[in-house]
Every structure is written in C-alpha cells, then in structure tokens.
Amino acid sequence: MPATDTVTDRAQQIVDEFSLFDDWMSRYEYLIELGDDIPLLEEEKKTDENYVHGCQSDVWIETELDEDDRALCVQGDSNAKITKGLAALIIRVINEQPPEAVANADFDFLDDIGLHEHLSSQRNNGLKAMIETVQERARQT
C-alpha cells in the first residue's frame, strides 16, 4: 500500500510524541526504544553496497522500490543504539513514500526534538551519509 500520510505528517507526529518528554534523558530513552523496535536488517542485507561508513558508528541501509505502488521501502540498522534510533526516525518518515518525496524530504524536525546535532558532519556517525545514500537512490529510481 502506498503511504496515505506525507513525510511532513509523519515528521509532525514524531515532534508531537517527543514533546511529551521534558528532559533529554527520557527523549534519548524513547529514541533507543524506537531503535529497538524497528525490524532487524537480515545479515545478508548488510552488504558492502548497503554499508555506510561513519567514523563513530556504522550504518546499513537497504532500499527497494515497490514498482506497483511507486513506493520506496527502506530498512536500516546501526551498531550504535542512538544512531539506530535516529535511523528509525528517518526511516519512519520516508518509508513507503514515493521516491520523489524521499528525494526531497528534509529532516528539520530533528531540530524540533533537539537531536539535529547528530546529523552534523562533525559527529560523523554515518547518519548524514545514510540520508545522502537514500536520497541518491530515490533520485535514481
């Protein structure tokens, strides 16, 4: 099924959820929980092609186009839990969206929940490269 809610709708939903927490520790604990909840990426999908190297942590990203629905299915994983939680947030907003919507998605909502710093290149945790990889693949489909 193609998505009925947009990237923006989903981002807003995440912002609403995170607004329930008033200290950083609960936000991070919720983030870790979200990371734990995403389906595990099968080992055979952790290929070199799907590997995004980060200086601090590693990320794997798997994309597949559902031709019938014109929807991009995205899965991901990381060896660090905070990175994995952030990957879960990013996947949640773009998964099963049309490739054009994925290519044009912005992730400013991370700013609203106080987690945008993790996307800075200085952090080098692989997330920025993960987004670039997904968006590049979305453009090519």
Place this chain on the structure above:
Amino acid sequence: MPATTHPTSQTASFDVEALRADFPALEQDVYDDTPLAYLDNAATSQKPTSVIERLDDFYREENSNVHRGVHRLSQDATESYESARKSLARFLNAPDPDQIIFTRGTTEGLNLVSSTFGRMVVEEGDEILLTEMEHHSNIVPWQMLAERAGASIEVLPVTDRGELRMDLLPEMLTADTALMAISHVSNTLGTINPMADVIDVAHAEEVPVVVDGAQSAPHMPVDVQALDADFFVFSGHKVFGPTGIGVLYGKREHLEAMPPYQGGGDMIDQVSFDGSTYDGLPHKFEAGTPNIADAVGLGTAVEYIMDLDWDAVQAHEDDVLRYATEHVQDVEGTQIVGTAANKTSVLSFVFDDIHPYDAGTVLDREGVAVRTGHHCTQPLLERYGLPGTIRASFAAYNTHEDVDRLVEGLQKVRHMFG
C-alpha cells in the same frame, strides 16, 4: 582549598584550584546548568589567561610582519617571534634556537621531515620502521614516502597491555632500515615508550629516529639532547598554546643537510631566474609569512609550563590517572584498554555491550567531554579487535571531581543501555 600562592612561581607547590583559575574555559556550563568536566586533553588542551591575553596584546600592539620591516612594529614583532623560539628551545633543551622550526603542528612537522630528510635517506628497497601504536599522522606521511621511494613499512608490534615489543626491536632494525618514526606517548593507550632506550638501540644500528612528541610534551619535561632524538615534533595546542602552531626540533647536521620543504619568501638568500640560494636555519624551513601571533602565544604557553613545579604536577597527574583507572574499572562491564606499567594521563576503555558512540553521547549530555572512536589509530584498534574506545584524557588542571563526574556519567550510560 582556595589558592594562597600563585602556581606560576617556581617555588610554589602545586595547587590545582589555583591552576584551574588560570583557565577560563573550564568554568562554564554546557547544556543549561550542567558544568563542564573537560576530559579531552589528548585532543586539545584549554588555554590559560596569560596565553589568551598575549594573543590579544600582540594583535593590539605589535601586529606586523617579521624579518623584513625596518619600522618599529616589525622590529617588535620579530623580537617577540624570535623570543618565542628561544622559549621553545629552553622547553625542549635544544642546543640552539636555530634548531626550532615553527610548523602548523605535529602533522606538518612529520610531513616536513618525511618530505625532506626522508627523501634524502630513504631509497628503493629500504625499510621505514614504525610501531603498531602510531597515530595516522605518523603512518600516512611515511607510507607516501615509501610509495614514492619504493621502500617498505615495517611495524614493531605492541603487547596485549599496550607496551612495545622491545625484545623484537633489535631484529627489526635491519641493514635496510633507513629510519624509525615512533610516538613518545600513545594517544590512545597512554603508554610512555622507553624513548631513550629505543633511540640507543636504533642508533647502535645507525638508524635515525623521528619522535612524535604530541602526547609527551604536555605531560613531562622533554630533553631532546638527553634523548639524543634526531627529530622531535609536537603541537602547540596540546601544551596550553594556540592551534595552528607547532614545533619541529632537529639535529643541526640533519637540518643543514636537508633541502627546504616549501619555497617562497623569507626562506631565501638570493633569487634570480637562473636559480635561488636559501637562507640558513631556521628560516630555510619557514617559507612565507609565519603564524607569528600563535608562535608568540606558544612561547607564553611553554613559559607558563616551565614555571610549574613539574615534580608536583606529575605526582598530581599520576594520582588522577590512578584514581580514574580504579573507579572506571569498578563500573560494571567496563574494560580498560592499555594497561602498560608506565602510563600518563590517558584512560581508554570500552563497555562489553555498549557502543562508544552511545556512551559518548550520554556523557556529553552530562557535561563530560571525552573522545570516542578510533582516535586516528585504526591499526592499533584493529590489533585489539575494537571499533573504538571511550577515551578520557587528563591535564594538570583535572581533579578527582572531574573523574567522579565521569564515573557518574558512566553509571547513567550503564542504566540507559545495560
């Protein structure tokens, strides 16, 4: 205890609170009301007020180019710049300030030596001896040189505890070894290498030794003559000085024989389109307008260091490291990486089931500044089978309280991820 004597008097005993008061950056909150516990000194140190003010004064009152103006300001700037060189010579006990070359830092110093001295002495079929604990900046320049020259890189291994396999050193120094490059102190493990012994053994085989002193210069008095080092390089920003300035010391016979590193103004004697002749030491290696203000600031930084009572500082740093080691290993699931008998001011560790990035992120939110990752020593971490470590690194101004903050942060990490 409040300070009663200023620590910059040579006779004063060491008072850590008085020392801390000299470093304004230590007194700040990060993330609203969370005070900073700065434990990332192996990456860079904070700066004392005297250095900050010296930079300010220089730009306000002396700013001018060096070595070429007849006017008053240029003479003042030249005087300050050359006076800093003299301070650096005293800091390393170099025989002559002419043997102190200002660089951008350790990395540039190593690149300078590999591109000049290295090109002179390394030939096809030769070997360059490194150790397994080197920082990337003491690996990559030598790989580039080896590739150009048709030479090979040989690596002296380390033990599980993080000590050099000194027993293997004599056999690794072969007739083909053209030079050895080695860190004085490991930035990842804190191991203090027995540098005088290493150099003795290498010199017995007539192998010159390049010492990466980036992590030793901040923590111990260095005497390049007693070590008999052929070259010694370090960075200003790790010894309470500014960023973008460092020092290369070299033996005079080497520096004189070496070709220049870069061409340009300030390093020449005569220039014509038929050819140029070069200036003498140290200017031959300082092409173009140097980083004058930061060199002057570095001079102030090492004067500040030399005024400290080093027996007391080292006793304090050893005490903080010992305290940190004991308390960090008491946190459930931690393992110290690097347990050499002779260590200084670096504590690397891992959790058995928590990624260093996760731990570092939580520590950061708790106001504890540490470094996580491979610390630019990928081959060393590969040897230990680790993707990275959490590294707390100390300076003279760190206290038991800073360590307590680290340990509390680690308990929180344990709680969140355990």
